[in-house]
Amino acid sequence: MIYIASDHAGFDLKKAIIEHLKEKGAEVEDCGAHEYDENDDYPDFIYPCAKKVAENPGSLGVIMGGSGQGEAMVANKAKGIRATEYYGGNLDIVKLSKTHNDANVLSFGARFVTPEQAIEALDLWLATKYDSSERHERRHKKIREIESKG
Numbered sequence: 001m002i003y004i005a006s007d008h009a010g011f012d013l014k015k016a017i018i019e020h021l022k023e024k025g026a027e028v029e030d031c032g033a034h035e036y037d038e039n040d041d042y043p044d045f046i047y048p049c050a051k052k053v054a055e056n057p058g059s060l061g062v063i064m065g066g067s068g069q070g071e072a073m074v075a076n077k078a079k080g081i082r083a084t085e086y087y088g089g090n091l092d093i094v095k096l097s098k099t100h101n102d103a104n105v106l107s108f109g110a111r112f113v114t115p116e117q118a119i120e121a122l123d124l125w126l127a128t129k130y131d132s133s134e135r136h137e138r139r140h141k142k143i144r145e146i147e148s149k150g
Contacts, residue, residue: 005049010064068109087112
C-alpha cells in the first residue's frame with residue numbers, strides 16, 4: 001500500500017502521482033487533501049498519512065507540499081517514519097535514501113519539481129531496495145532507541 005497526502009501546494013502533483021501509480025497497478029490510498037483549499041495546513045494531511053505508514057509495516061508514503069521540507073518534518077514526528085525529501089537534482093540521493101536509510105516516506109517540494117521529475121524519482125525510489133547490512137541495521141537500531149526515549 002502506498003499512502004499519499006498533500007496540502008494545496010502539492011495538490012496537482014499529488015493527482016499526477018496517484019494517476020501514475022494506479023496506471024502501474026499500485027494500491028494507493030489518498031489521505032487528502034481531497035479538494036483544493038489555499039488556506040489548508042499540511043500537518044492536517046501529512047501526519048495522518050505518516051501514521052498509516054507507521055501502523056502498516058511494508059507500506060510506503062508519498063507526501064508533498066510547496067517545499068516538501070515542513071511535510072518531511074511532520075512525517076518524521078510519527079514513530080517509525082524515516083521521511084526523506086527530494087526537490088530536484090541528482091537522483092542518487094533518492095536511491096541512497098532507500099539503500100542506506102530504508103526511507104519509508106518520500107516528500108516532494110512541488111514548487112521545485114515537475115510532475116515528470118517527481119515521477120522519475122518516485123519510480124527509482126520504489127524500485128530501490130534497502131541494503132540491510134550490519135552497519136545500516138546498527139544505525140537503524142540507534143534511531144529506534146532515540147525514538148523510544150522521546
